[in-house]
Amino acid sequence: MVLSFILLLITTYFLGFSQSQLQVGFYDSTCPNAEAVVAAIVRDAAASNPNTAPVLLRLHFHDCFVEGCEGSILIDNGLETDERQAFGHQGVGGFDIIERAKSQLEAECPGTVSCADIVALAARDAVVVAKGPFYEVETGRRDGMVSNVTLADDMPDVGDSVMSLKAKFFKKGLNEKDLVVLSAAHTIGTAACFFMGQRLYSFTPAGGSDPSINPVLLPELKSTCPEKGDVGVRLPIDRGSAETFDIQILQNIRSGFAVLQSDASLYQDQATRSVVVDSYFVPFGPSFEADFASAMVRMGRIGVHTGSQGTIRRTCAAFN
Ligand code: HEM
Ligand SMILES: *[C@@H]1O[C@H](CO)[C@@H](O)[C@H](O)[C@H]1NC(C)=O
Secondary structure: OHHHHHHHHHHHHHHHHHOOOOEEOOOOOOOOOHHHHHHHHHHHHHHHOOOHHHHHHHHHHHHHOOOOOOOHHHOOOOOOOOHHHOHHHOOOOOHHHHHHHHHHHHHHOOOOOOHHHHHHHHHHHHHHHOOOOOOOOEEOOEEOOOOOHHHHOOOOOOOOOHHHHHHHHHHOOOOHHHHHHHHHHHHOOEEEHHHOHHHHHEOOOOOEOOOOOOOOHHHHHHHHOOOOOOOOOEEEOOOOOOOOOOOHHHHHHHOOOOOOHHHHHOOOOHHHHHHHHHHHHOOOOOOHHHHHHHHHHHHOOOOOEOOOOOEOOOOOOOOO
16 A cells, blocks of 8 residues: 555656656746847847748747757758758758847856757747747757757658658657648748649659649749759749738648648648648637647647756857
8 A cells, every 4th residue: 555655656756757847938037038039039030031930930840850849950060961951951041040049048148048949939939920829938948969860861741642741740749630730830931943843743643743733823833933943943832921820821722722742732631631621711610820829839849858858058050
């Protein structure tokens, strides 16, 4: 009896310990201005460069999906083996903005705020800049000690089947609904023609272009991206509404106006289609903005280091 009580105490102790120790307001006493500093820097950057919000939102996703949300993508040792050089991270940016926030925070509260948290906060502030929902960001992540390009091989790819996209999200503890709702981050931003080649000119298995592309959209896409694989030319991902965070992206997916093949595929799978994409368009359906915010919070928990794990870097591009 006594023994089993002690065992129970020990298990609950360790269960509690192994759980994520992220919390909203983690820096409230150690660096009270942390969130305000990041928000101001994101707003400033966005005022001078319209690409800021999309790039920062995407950065958080790419950080979290490789080794967890621990800032590994920020490391720049100038080596080909840096994770940052991965094929799947093509076009990812915003590093300079994160580094600017970091140096201001180091001046205010040295050794306190992790780069991984700055990335998570900046993604939220990016959503707000684009007129999307404000949500509370859990903080308390610590920075990782590994940067390895091989570990990014598993990034979701624009040409992945919906089965494969689901499998990659499941592996991170996310579900089908998260896949759709987080893909709707494509409500802002642009894509390089580089990512359109297969969809427009050599769609498998039949060749030619993806038959699911609306006939109104197809000539538009082809005239912007006349050749396979141009990295220099970019097109809006959310046709007609690429600067504003809104539900238009899901409407576009429903009507064949998705630009990215991975987004379009969400409407071809029974589960992602009926359970999620359509559910936001029925009267009294769920709130897309609230669901997006809660999916972002869950994405922000992937593989985090907390407590005494990891480190707090002094600059985000280098291990201490
Ligand atoms: C489901 C798997 C996903 C795939 C296959 C995918 C693929 C892509 C591709 C190919 C681009 C164009 C990149 C470029 O040309 O620079 C892109 C852009 C973007 N992605 Fe995703 N993405 C996925 C999920 C996500 C998630 C979960 C988020 C955030 C929560 C996200 C946020 C963004 C944003 C904001 C952009 C625009 C970036 C810019 O304008 O520079 N994506 N994505
Ligand atoms: C990178 O990760 C791969 C796969 O886990 C591993 O085989 C390789 O040894 C790692 N490379 C370095 C430099 O740590």
